[in-house]
Amino acid sequence: MQTITPFLWFDDQAEEAARFYMSVFERSRMLEVMHYGEAGPGETGSVMSVTFELDGQKFIALNGGPNPAFTFSPAISMFVECETQDEVDTLWERLSAGGETQQCGWLRDKFGICWQVVPRVLGRLLVDPDKTRSTRVMRAMMQMRKLDIAGLQRAYDEA
CATH class of the missing domain: 3.30.720.100 (Signal recognition particle alu RNA binding heterodimer, srp9/1)
Structure with a gap:
């Protein structure tokens, strides 16, 4: 196998x-x-x-x-799905220590590896058939570094 x-x-x-x-x-x-x-x-x-x-x-x-030809790049990253905001917060804090945070839930750790720390609910919100809702979620995500489930949900629920 x-x-x-x-x-x-x-x-x-x-x-x-x-x-x-x-x-x-x-x-x-x-x-x-x-x-x-x-x-x-x-x-x-x-x-x-x-x-x-x-x-x-x-x-x-x-x-x-x-x-110098073999360096880490955001072209390949480790994608970590989290169930809760506590999980997102904990992994974000630990992985970004000594590294750098980036937009949309991305970070580069102290060794240069790129990670995406993403709440599992984000995928569901982004593929909603209501394009107005999914667009609001995308716009909200683009403004965030560490992803915030409550903020994404607020963008989704806006009237």
């Missing part, structure tokens, strides 16, 4: 990043830490890669060394 696993290239922070992400998401665990051997290319004994799970999703992080 096929599986798809996000594979993340870090200069030398793979284990630090994995441990950070595991501290953010409650159902997480380290699966494997691999070290460079004498054949390199990293220093013998240093961490080569880590395999970890966040909420059941497996990730692999590699210490591939600095390479």
